[in-house]
Amino acid sequence: MNRTAIRDLATALHRVGEHGDALAAINPGPEQLHLIREDLEHARQLLAAAAGPAPTTRCPEHPTGPVEPDTDGECLLCRIRRGRGAAAAEVAHQEVTAAQVLEVIDELGTDTAIRQFGGRAVSAAIASTTRTPTTSTGT
Known part of the structure; x- marks a missing residue:
């Protein structure tokens, strides 16, 4: 049971109860009925949330x-x-050039270059040449 939603549900139900008190005293118009409908729907959603997991x-x-x-x-x-x-x-x-990225790829592999410079920089560096990426075989 979700205790946070229960506090919010209690507040919403009090608000709905206030509508009930006001209805006994006046003849509601469409605007008041619309507000009551919104508050009832909100309370219904909070009731479903309160029954959910904490x-x-x-x-x-x-x-x-x-x-x-x-x-x-x-x-x-x-x-x-x-x-x-x-x-x-x-x-x-960091102002990284394609040459710097390609150097790391040659020395340490693509995986290390991605960790060091990010995938976007490695992709851009590889795309700037006609080379194929190498994969790292070490750690």
Whole structure:
């Protein structure tokens, strides 16, 4: 059971109850009925969420995703995405020439060049020549 959704559900049900109190006092128009319909639909969605699994992470994007080891509920998927973004930004700041990339490919293989410069730089370097990529045989 998802305790976070239960708090939100309680708030939504209170709001629906306020509509019930107001209906007893007035004759509702189409605008009021539309608002009641929206609040009821929202409460229904929260009820379904409350019955679902409890979140494993504190991440709003991946609430039931994998947890980063040795953390207090940090989302592993978001950490990996942030790490890839930082690595790509670091490579982008380096002024890498195709010759430098091709040199690493010749010495250490394509896999190492991809780890060092990123796939885009390796692809561009290979495309700038008529050569075929070599694969690394070592670690």
